[in-house]
Amino acid sequence: MTRYLHVLIALGIFSALPVTATAFDSLGQDAARNAVAKVAPSVVQIETVGGNDRVGEFAVGTGPTTGLLIDDEGYMVSSSINFAHSPSGILVRLSDGRRQAAHLVATDHHRKIALLKVDTADLPPAPVFADGKQVRVGQWAIAVGRAFDAQHVNVAVGIISALDRVWGKALQTDAAISPNNYGGPLINLRGEVVGLLVPMSPASDEEVAGVEWYDSGIGFAVPSDQVLQAVNRLKAGEDLHGGLVGMSIKKSIAMSGPAIVSSVVPNSPAEKAGLKKGDRIVRVGETNIGRSAQIKYELAARYAGDAFNMLVRRGDETIHCDATLVAKLEPYWCPVLGILPERQESEEKGVLVRLVLPESPAARAAIVSGDRIVSLDGEPVADAADLRAQIARRKPAEKVTLELETPAERKKLDVQLEVTATTLPDTLAIPVIDPEAKPGREISLTLPERKNEIKAYLPKGYAEDRQHGLLVWMRSVTDEPGKMGLWKQHADGRGIIVVLMEPSSKERWLPGDADVVRDVLRLCKKRYSVDPNRLVVGGQAGGGALAYRTAARQRDELSGCAVLDARLTGSRITDHPDNPFRLLIGRSDKSRLAEGLDRAADLLRKGGLPVITLPRNGAPDRLTDQDTAAITRWIDLLDEI
C-alpha cells in the first residue's frame, strides 16, 4: 500500500506543476505591483528652470525627470545628467503632490549622482535599501520613474543582467532605462532599492556618456551601498570626481601581461609616490596584480582624493609606494632661461653660455654670451645636462637665483623662468667654421632587408670627438627626390647630419616605412657621433604624417619632430622633464590642412608641448631653401636651457 501511496503523492506533485506555471503570472504581477507601490512614495518628480539648452552635442530635454528621497532630512538623489545644464531653479514634486524648491548640494561626477535637498518637514517615507550582497544576476528588477505624470510612476521591467559593470561602479539591467527613469530607483520584487538609475558608459566619463544606449536593453544603476557612501561624502558640499594616477602601463595582448609602468606623468600622484618607468606593480591595496588589466579594475572606481598603496618590484628590490589620486593631471610645461650652452665638453664646472635667445628671461637679466653659470639657487652646477635637468623640474614663472662668472666679475642674478618662445627667431648665429675643416660628404646607407634608398650627408667639419644634430627626413612623394642640395649649406653651418629617406613604394609612404625610420635612427646613433639633445625626425606632407606617427611611437629616443603641411594623426605627444620634446609645424596658407594644423597645434600646446608654428610660402608639397634654413635653425635650438 505504501508503494502506491508514494506513486499517488508523486502524481499529485506532478499534476500541480502546470497550475503553478499559470498561477505565477498573477502572483508575479501582484508582487511587482506591491513592490512598486512600496517605493513610489519616495519617488519624486523634478523640474528645472533656466540653464543651458545644450550640453556638448546633446540637446537638453525640457521634460520632468525623476529623483529619490533617501532620508527624513530632505535629502534626495537623482542622476547628475538631469542637472548637467546648470539650471537656475530646481522644483520638486513630492508623491503627495506638494511642490518644493530644491537646491543642488553636490555632484558625484564619477558615479553620476546628484545630491539635492529640500527644506521641509513632514516628508513621505524614505525607501528601504536592499542588501547589496543579496543581489543576484537573473533577479527581477523594476525601474521606476516619475517623468510623465506627477501623480503616477512609470515602470519598466527586466532582470539584473550583470554585477560590477563599468569598472565596478554599476549593476546592469535589461529593463528599459532612459530619460524617463534616470534618477529613479531600480527595485527588487520586495520593493527595496538595489540601485540608482543613471546613464553610464565604460568608455567615457563625460556627463552625457551612455545616454545613446537608452532603451537598448543595456542599462546601469549605481548599487545602493555605493550611492549611500557617495551621499555621505557629498553632504559636505564638495563635488566628487574620478581619481587619476598619472601613469601608463605597458600594453600587451588583452592586457594580460605584467603591469609594467611605461611612463609617469610629471608632478602626478604616480611620480610623487616614487614610481619610475620600468617598475612592475605587484600589489594594489589588498589585491595581488598578476595581469596589467587588473590595475584599471583596482583604480577606476576610486575618487580623486582617495589614497591607496602599491608594492612594486624594481630590479631586486620591492618598494612600497603611497599615492593619493587627483581629479586632473596638470600638463607639464617646461620652463627655460633662454640660453644655448656651449657644446664642447670642458674640464671647467658650470655652463658656458654660447648664445642668449632674444627676448628670453636670460636676455632680460642681461646675461650675455661668454658668461658662465656656476650655481643655481646656491647649489653648484656641474654641467649643461645638470642645469637643464634642474631647470626642467621648476615651474614657469618661478624665480631662480643664478651665480655667474663673467670675464669681468662674479655676480648673482634673479631670473624669472618662462616657457620657451612660440615663434622661431629669424636668425640664429652660426659658429665660424674652420675653412680647413674636412668637407661635407654624401654617403649611401644600406639597411639589411630594406629596399628604401637612404642618403646621409655628413656636414663639413664632422668629427668623432664632437656631437652633431641628426635629422631623418621624409619628403613629400610628389616632390622631386634628391634635394640634398637644399640642406647642405645649413647642415654645414649648424653641424647637423641630414639623412634623406625614400619611401619603399613610389606612390606613397607606407606604415612599414616607420620601421625603416627606426632602423635608420639606430644605425646612425651607432655609427656617427650624435647629440642626444638634437635628434629629430621630420617630413613633408605624407612623409611628415609618417614622421609624426613615428615620433609618437619612439618619443623617448627623440628630441623633436619637424613637419611641413602634414596631417597629424596618432597619439598626442607631451613634454617631460627627463625627456624633453619639441614640435615644429610648418604651415602654408595654400594647404587644405592649414586650419586643422592650427587646431592641432593649439591642442598640443594646451597639453604642455612646446610647439612652434612656422608660416611658409612654398607649395604644400615642395621643399624650399627657406624650409631647410628654418628647420635647421630650429634644430640648433633644441638644446636650449
Place this chain on the structure above:
Amino acid sequence: MTLSRSTTTCTIRRVLFFLLVTVAAVPARAESSLNKTLRQVQPAMVKVYGAGGFRGLEAYQSGFLISPEGHILTAYSTVLDTTMLHVVLDDGRHLDAKLLGGDARLDIAVLKVDAEGLPFLDLDKAAEAEPGTPILALSNMFGVAMGNEPVTVQQGVVSIVTDLDARRGTFEIPYTGRVYILDAVTNNPGAAGGALITRDGRLLAMLGKELRNARNNTWINYALPVGELRPSVDAIMAGERVVAGIDLGRPKAVRPLTPRALGLVLVPDVVPRTPPYVDAVLDDSAASEAGLRPDDLIVFLDDALVPSCRALYDELQYRDHFEVVRLTVLRDRQLLEVELSAEGKVARQ
C-alpha cells in the same frame, strides 16, 4: 497486506494508465495559457498593404478585424493613401480593402473587406490596463510576416497610463488624450494598427505610430486604449467618413497678458533658456502690491512650468488681459505663490 497476483497486476496497470494520462495531460495544461490566448487572437490579425515603399514611409502596417463582416481597425496613415489597398488575413487570404473612414486626431481608420464569418476581436469585451499590467503586442512590425504566417508577438508591461502632454511641440500628433505607454519596443515600422492584449486574450488598445517625445528626445512606445477610440470607430461604422474630432487647439487670447501689464520687467531674453528672473518691479502695479521683488525667479504660471523667459511670454499669449493668474516664484530657496491681475490690481497672496 497481500493481494492476489492478478489483482495486483490489475491495480498496477490501472495506476500506470492513470500516470500516463496525467503525464500526457501535463504538457496540454502548460500549453493552455499563452498558446490558448494566441490561438484565439492571431486569427483576427491582419496585414495591411498600401501606398509607400520609399524612404521613411513603409507600404505596410498592421490591423485587426473588429466585426465578422470584415471591419478592420488600423492606424490612419499614409499607407492608406491609395485606391489599391489590400489586406492579408491570418489564413493567407488576400482581400481588397476599402477605407470606410478615419479620425485624423486619433490617427485611427476603419477598413472594410468583403467577407463573412471572420474571426474578430470584440470591442465590447475590451479591458482596461494599469501600470504593471503584463501585455502582449501583436503586429507585423518590419513586415516580417507574409501570407499565412502569424504576426509578431512581443511581451512586456504597461509602463504608465497617462495623457499625452498637451503642451505645444511635445508630440507631433494632435491627440493629447489618454494612452498606455508601453514597456515593450513597439515603436517600429509597420507596427501601427497592431493589437495590444492582456495575457489572457482581452483586447486593451491599438498600437500607435512611431512617435518621439520632444521633451526628453526619446522614442516612446504607446497604444490607444479602446475606450478612447470607441466613439470614433462607432461613428465611422455608422457612416461618417471623416470624423472631425474635438479641436483641441487652444485659442490665443484676444488681448494677451504681458509681464509689463502685471508690473514685471524680466531680465533680457538673450539665450535660448534665459531663466525668467524679475529684473524690476514697476511701482504701483499688481506685482508690487503682491510683494514681488527683483531677482525673484518665476517658475510656474498657474500650473505650467515656465523654464525660460520665452516659455513665459508664450504661455501668457493664452491668458487674456482680464484674467487672474497665479505666479509661483523662487526666492531664497523658498516658493512663494501670488495671484495677480492686470486690471484692478487684485493681489491676493
